[in-house]
Amino acid sequence: MANAAIAVQDCSKRYQRGAAAYGSLRDTLTRLVRGGRVPGEPVQALDEVSLAVEQGEIVGVVGDNGAGKSTLLKVVARITPPDSGRVVVRGRLSSLIEIGAGFHPELTGRENVLLHGSILGLTRRDLRASLGAITDFAGLDGAIDTPVKYFSTGMYARLGFAVAVHADPRVLLVDEVLSVGDLGFREACYERIRALQAGGTAILFVSHDLPAVAALCDRALRLAAGRVVDQGAPEAVVAAYRAAGEAESR
Amino acid sequence: MSATAEGYRQSGYVVEGGRRDRGRLRALxxxxxxxxxxxxxxxxxxxxQAALGFAWALLQPAALTLITTLVFHTFLRIDVGGFPYPVFVFTGxxxxxxxxxxxxxxxxxxVxxxxxxxxxxxxxEALPLATVLAVGLDLLAALVCWLVVLLAFDVPLTLHLLWTVPLLAILVAFTTACALLGAAINVRFRDVKHALPLVLQVFFFATPIVYPFTLVPEAWRHVAxxxxxxxVVAGLRAASLHGQAPDLAVTAIGAAVAAVLLVLSYASFTRADRRFADIV
Known part of the structure; x- marks a missing residue:
């Protein structure tokens, strides 16, 4: 625990529901003048969540939509800060939260590898050196100098995945992204994830694909309304989650 | 072991609720x-896919030079101290x-x-800063062009032309400050999209670009x-056309305002940054 690659301690975060998150100056002025408060109930996206992921461990996170899974990943990835609590990440983090989020459609595959890779924190020199390996893994020989706007969804996803895992991250966040590729690609991804795990990477795996969670993870936890309501062996957590879902629908 | 410690220092992090992250400049x-x-x-x-490519960077000031020369020199006959109006206005x-x-x-x-x-x-902050850097390349091209224009109009160049360097520093600092501030406010208030062209237009006429600073009434000069x-503009003209040092008081005030604004805008940008992902 003391040296866990990911340590989340008592993290809480609220969102304001109903309030236009961004708006016009007029709205704000009106609110100021009327003395009114922001409308809508706040949503407790995370409520005193604690978890630790050790090196070489894959921890699965399951739960209904809106349970706080994505917020958890965002807080760990420091995209958004928690209102209270503490997150410690040891080592380079890479995320498969949305494959290819950093791609620009007008640029070629090669240019995008350099762009996306440097957004993920890699140096351009390192990226240029490993361009061949990335192209091979993505299976894009011959297409690497084509603008990615002409790529198929599968090619796009393969290149995004290849850059993200190539970073040799010590910490990897995976959110429901592997569903876009075909079967062969998904197998290759799982294989690569296991290889990273064997090399000591700590992986936080969020998915609705319960068989995948059971098969891939060492541990699992279930979130509901921002709280950790269950954790333990992945088969047990998945079975309990299924049972809870069935009980509710009855 | 030490390699791990090194790696952690380089790429690990701690996020704490309610605290600002420190060392932003180092992270950048x-x-x-x-x-x-x-x-x-x-x-x-x-x-x-732009046929004229880099030429666009020079076409804009060139076209503006033509239009303003026509309007302010040929039609309105503004007095710019005897200098050829195209050189005068192009400098600004x-x-x-x-x-x-x-x-x-x-x-x-x-956004x-x-x-x-x-x-x-x-x-x-890398996003707005990258735009400033990219446009900075256009500025370099425009500066070369400016030197050619000065020579073409037989403006005698003196050592005072070296003032260009500190003057450009003021320009870049002020531009960066406005870029950071505008980008951050734009995340929160989409009004910026409508207000910005107006604000820029006001700035265009408030800055002595198409007219000389000496035409500003005495009482308004300290505001200007x-x-x-x-x-920047008055200084560039002094250093090139007049072949003399810029007005030191005006330059010092401009430098001070730009520096303070740069520090303030960077501080507010990194402060607002915490909420960007939630509201953008």
Whole structure:
């Protein structure tokens, strides 16, 4: 625990529901003048969540939509800060939260590898050196100098995945992204994830694909309304989650 | 073991609720490759499939020079102290075009890259800063062009031309400050999109670009001096056309305003940054 690659301690975060998150100056002025408060109930996206992921461990996170899974990943990835609590990440983090989020459609595959890779924190020199390996893994020989706007969804996803895992991250966040590729690609991804795990990477795996969670993870936890309501062996957590879902629908 | 410790120092982090993260400038420096990547992306995208390519960077000030010469010299016969009006106005337009293009390009960057801001952490100031850098390349081209114009109009060049360097520093500092501030406000208030062209237009006429600073009424000069662009434009003209040092008081005020604004805007940008992913 003391040296866990990911340590989340008592993290809480609220969102304001109903309030236009961004708006016009007029709205704000009106609110100021009327003395009114922001409308809508706040949503407790995370409520005193604690978890630790050790090196070489894959921890699965399951739960209904809106349970706080994505917020958890965002807080760990420091995209958004928690209102209270503490997150410690040891080592380079890479995320498969949305494959290819950093791609620009007008640029070629090669240019995008350099762009996306440097957004993920890699140096351009390192990226240029490993361009061949990335192209091979993505299976894009011959297409690497084509603008990615002409790529198929599968090619796009393969290149995004290849850059993200190539970073040799010590910490990897995976959110429901592997569903876009075909079967062969998904197998290759799982294989690569296991290889990273064997090399000591700590992986936080969020998915609705319960068989995948059971098969891939060492541990699992279930979130509901921002709280950790269950954790333990992945088969047990998945079975309990299924049972809870069935009980509710009855 | 020490390799791990080194790696942690380089890339690990601690996030605490309610605390601002420190060492932002250092983080930006460590990610300077990212700044370069964004700059390159901007240049690549800008000139791909544009037939005239880089020439666009010079066409804008050139076209503005023609129009303003026609309106303010031929029609209105404004007195600019005996200098050929095209040289007079082009000197101001070189600085103005940089400011205008950089600020109007940088302000929407965070919103235009909302997908990225919401999904991946990176020093977000890299987005507006990259636009300023990319437009900076246009500025360099325009400056070369400016020197050619000065020579073509037989303006005698003196050592005072070296004042250009500190004057450009004021220009870049003020432009960067406006870019950071505008980009951050634009995330929260989409009014910026409508207000920005208006504000820039006001700035264009408030800065002595199409008219000389000496035409500003005495009583208004200290107000006009608060605009760092005044110091830049008036200074560039003094250093080139007049072959003398810029007005030191005006230059000092401009430099001070630009420096203070730069520090303040960077501080407010990194403060607002915490909420960008939630509201963009």
């Amino acid at each position: 420096w460590q990610r300077r490759g990212l700044l370069w990547s964004f700059t390159l992306r901007e240049l690549q995208v800008r000139y791909r 337009l070189v600085a103005w075009t940089f400011f205008h293009t950089a600020v109007s390009g940088a302000v929407p960057t965070l 235009n890259n909302a997908g990225l801001v919401r999904k991946i952490w990176f020093p977000r 001096a608060l605009n760092p662009l005044t110091a």
